[in-house]
Amino acid sequence: MSRLAEEFLIAAAQKSADLTHRATIKRNVDSYDTAVAKGKLRFADWEAARTYAARVKGEAVSNLAPLLEEFERKIVARGGHVYWAETADDARQYICDVARKNNVKTVVKSKSMVTEEIHLLPALEKLGIKVWETDLGELIVQLRNEPPYHIVTPAMHLTREQIRDLFQQKLPDDMNGESHQELVAAARRFLRRAFFAAEMGISGANFLVADAGMVAISTNEGNGRLTTSLPRVHVVVTGIEKVIPRLEDLGVLWPVLATSGTGQPITTYSTLIGGPRAEGEVDGPEEFHVVLLDNGRTEVLADEEQQELLRCIRCGACLNKCPVYRSVGGHAFNTTYPGPIGSALTPIVNGMKDWGHLSYACSLCTACDSVCPVKIKLSGHLLENRRKYVSEGDAKTSEKVGFSVFRWATAGPRRFALLGWFGRKITRAALAIGMSPHALGPLASWTKYRAMPDVPKDSFRALWEKNDGNF
């Protein structure tokens, strides 16, 4: 087992035993569940909207290169710069160079998981540049010195009391009470100063619209607009999979994203940006850069069976529905993208040997498949990853032997009956000599947390025949 797999098991066991943590997550996720269910009712036909969204994103994934080139041409024609970054290193280097050339001392950043992916903040801070997160949840986790817990709601794991204590310690001059509204106001006072001081704003993108040559950004706090329009320089850093063909597609993608994420009809601020401040305009940056990040995405694209993972619009719905995520939380995964989408993508992008274990952080309940607004069959991808993990030789020997025996046994009814007979005999014998159910080989992980049921004398098939099908 890899070191990362061991760390995951330890962190997951700790978190799932932490009942306070589970209660916080349950409360927060339950409130999203209710809002999302209500939000879907606002659609005349939610399933038709999902089908449209899946088709548009599928079309984009199949035409990634020409669409990105079209987007680039339009941005450059308006005086913007587009940089194609093959790796996280490339992207970091380019952004640090832009900051250095512009003598930047302070950066404000709106929410972007891609900046987490490329570890941008430590690189900028190494240059002596202060970076402030401006999304409230991101600011909270930044002040706690920890990564986001969730791709849409980064501070989902915290209670109001924990945030109050944090602000009292870190933002004492801005505190003026402890209600939800007063805590938001404290962050707002603090961030206003950061916005006015910043020479550079960094944002992500929800979509890159090819035919319009526009970056589409959705936020709820208005921080995105301030980040992208107040500072002198604006850098967008985004994955290449965010491109979509047409402006009109936003008519469905924006509401589908907002509804799946938080249940809103559309996010409070929906912004389109096409370049630096043009002549005669009163606001907007003087310099505008878009960094198009590959960082393993073309490897996913090259895999015909799994390229549909690039359709993801990062709505977070699959995380909220996942029973594993709800038990072990976002930090146990130790990945930029946790939950089903992270478990499916990370092993492909970062290596099956180190990350293949995440493919097993799944009960195959398929809840994620049913909520994904772009119809990605996440459970199928997790199964496919398991297949690769085993066939590439990275699975445990016991697992390989176990599945070989299972394959042999399920190839015929007699073999299956023999395996059942053998399993019952061995288990009864082990229990008879006083072996603890917690030490029963492959059953140990199950019996560690659950009572061992009585081992039946006869198989189900024998009972069926004996009772003539009546139970």
Ligand code: SF4
């Ligand atoms: S895989 Fe689907 S449900 Fe999960 S974040 Fe992406 S779009 Fe949302």
